[in-house]
Amino acid sequence: MLNDIFNNIAKCRYCDRSFCFDVTENKSSRRGLASSISATCKYCGSSHGSMTSNSVPAGYEVNLRFVYGMRCIGIGKSAAQTFCALMNLPPPPAKFERLYTPIFNALETASSRSMMNSKIWVKADVEKEERAPF
Secondary structure, rough: HHHHHHHHOEEOOOOOOOOEEEEEEEEEEEEEEEEEEEEOOOOOOEEEEOOOEEOOOEEEEHHHHHHHHHHHHOOOOOHHHHHHHOOOOOOOOOOHHHHHHHHHHHHHHHHHHHHHHHHHHHHHHHHHHOOOOO
């Protein structure tokens, strides 16, 4: 399906031909749910590849979001493997549990910022009420 979509919208920048691409996945380059795909021109052989997810310090964004989602609904690696199999997805990240730490750190940072903002807003409201005439 991706091959059809790509061929309908893209033109080779080297030989200027349309409907000329073979889009393939390099399965040996999979990193959990992130895959490496490449488009190769059938005529001139030019090729361009990319991962299907952005890279983040903890690995790939899709894997981090997947693990976070699974944890939010209360399931772990075993259930995530079953889910991926049933949905015909690649297996989840092999180091599933290793992604807990960056998720925890991000949640801790976000909650701390939220509490600091709440403190500032409450303080401003209290000061505003103290200045208001009775």
